[in-house]
Amino acid sequence: MDTDYAIIGGGVVGLSVAWGLLRRGRTVTVLDGDDGSFRASRGNFGLVWVQSKGMKQPRYAQWSQRSAAMWADFANELGDNTGTAVPLEQKGGYDLHFSEETLQATVAQYEALKAKLDGDYPFEVLGHNALRKEEPHIGPKVVGAILHHQDGHANPLNLLMALAADVRRMGGRVLTGKTVTDVSKPDAFRIDCADGTTLDADRVVLSAGLGAMQLGPKLGFKAPIRPQRGQVLITEKLPKLINRPSLIARQVDEGGIQIGATNEEVGFDDRVTQPGLSGLAAEAIAAYPALAKAQLVRSWGALRVLSPDGLPIYQESTEMPGAFLVTCHSGITLAAVHARVLPDWLEGTDAAPDLEVFSEARFAVS
Amino acid sequence: MKPVSPFLELDDTPRAEVTFDGAPLRLPEGANLAAALLAAGIDVFRNTPVSGAPRGPFCMMGACFDCLVEIDGVVRQACMIEVSPGLQIHRPHAQEADDVQA
Numbered sequence: 001m002d003t004d005y006a007i008i009g010g011g012v013v014g015l016s017v018a019w020g021l022l023r024r025g026r027t028v029t030v031l032d033g034d035d036g037s038f039r040a041s042r043g044n045f046g047l048v049w050v051q052s053k054g055m056k057q058p059r060y061a062q063w064s065q066r067s068a069a070m071w072a073d074f075a076n077e078l079g080d081n082t083g084t085a086v087p088l089e090q091k092g093g094y095d096l097h098f099s100e101e102t103l104q105a106t107v108a109q110y111e112a113l114k115a116k117l118d119g120d121y122p123f124e125v126l127g128h129n130a131l132r133k134e135e136p137h138i139g140p141k142v143v144g145a146i147l148h149h150q151d152g153h154a155n156p157l158n159l160l161m162a163l164a165a166d167v168r169r170m171g172g173r174v175l176t177g178k179t180v181t182d183v184s185k186p187d188a189f190r191i192d193c194a195d196g197t198t199l200d201a202d203r204v205v206l207s208a209g210l211g212a213m214q215l216g217p218k219l220g221f222k223a224p225i226r227p228q229r230g231q232v233l234i235t236e237k238l239p240k241l242i243n244r245p246s247l248i249a250r251q252v253d254e255g256g257i258q259i260g261a262t263n264e265e266v267g268f269d270d271r272v273t274q275p276g277l278s279g280l281a282a283e284a285i286a287a288y289p290a291l292a293k294a295q296l297v298r299s300w301g302a303l304r305v306l307s308p309d310g311l312p313i314y315q316e317s318t319e320m321p322g323a324f325l326v327t328c329h330s331g332i333t334l335a336a337v338h339a340r341v342l343p344d345w346l347e348g349t350d351a352a353p354d355l356e357v358f359s360e361a362r363f364a365v366s
Numbered sequence: 367m368k369p370v371s372p373f374l375e376l377d378d379t380p381r382a383e384v385t386f387d388g389a390p391l392r393l394p395e396g397a398n399l400a401a402a403l404l405a406a407g408i409d410v411f412r413n414t415p416v417s418g419a420p421r422g423p424f425c426m427m428g429a430c431f432d433c434l435v436e437i438d439g440v441v442r443q444a445c446m447i448e449v450s451p452g453l454q455i456h457r458p459h460a461q462e463a464d465d466v467q468a
Binding site for chain 2 (some may be wrong): 293
């Protein structure tokens, strides 16, 4: 046997799981794609985010909260192990609103969720003046915001670098430029790659992002996921302008302001568009008028990995026991639980979390 | 006397009067501004807004955004600008950085 676990997909999700398994003494081989692969791990917005998650499924809200609570300790450990610091700030985040109606409607939804979570959902509503005290650069069109105290943001590229380095440091094999073409289970798992590489493994984790759309069915998964494009902009590095992140803009640890993000159903097209970028810029300037003078340095598009209800999928294959599908939209937020909790589920220990609500059973056959 | 610079410049070009942080400079008209400032002995164009680390031109082709200067209140890449008479060039965000420290 080549390895205890073969991890198909070496993004943040796959590397987080690999990291946790290595910590438990398992041997792990990560098969990662090439420069042509879609890379949500390199194009994302970097939020470690709780609010608005799981409005219809409190278990998802709790799963996100659990990860957010573990994130700082996880980031520190990665930083200590690798010398690559993973900047993280968790002093709350905003949902900004341009109309009183949408603000009140969202607050009502949050109140309902808070009740289902036994009150563990610490948010407050800031009117324009209260928000302006927190964010002196906020614009007059912003009527208010929901400040959720469990939200924050990280440097997702440093997370990816540190994870990749620490996985290798612990003895994990990371093979790059591999396109997995088939997985079979004559006895143990046999994985075939396009370049002729084969790998035998006791168990397989499919964490290939959108790659699971093709590979999932070969392993007995429904894998009903789809791409959704998000375009983002980043400015020159600026003096402190934004204190807390929102879905509209965040000022990263290096000073640049990342402006996001579109939600577009355009298939496997990760390009930017002029209308997409203009719309983002206009919204960001409405929120923070000082951004009108900021110079843009870069823009890019990346593809989200979305299930029909937006929740993660954690599923062991019934056709091929020992094969697991791990896929989600929020790989940054969930990195800490994927590294520190999910391995208990993969290994079937007593500490395994109950992830039944995230199984594929929720997707009825139509 | 010319300041010491490791960069050479051609001497037969008409000069344009500009200022850098208030100091007068005579730069070759039509030259690449980043190159002309380097040749004039200026190797620190700005300090970063977060750590204050010094920065100057790196790629000279519009990609790295390290050669930023402020002209007419707008932060721009010096390597993408030609020298023209009357340019008033400032270190970007110097005023805001002072505000933050104050």
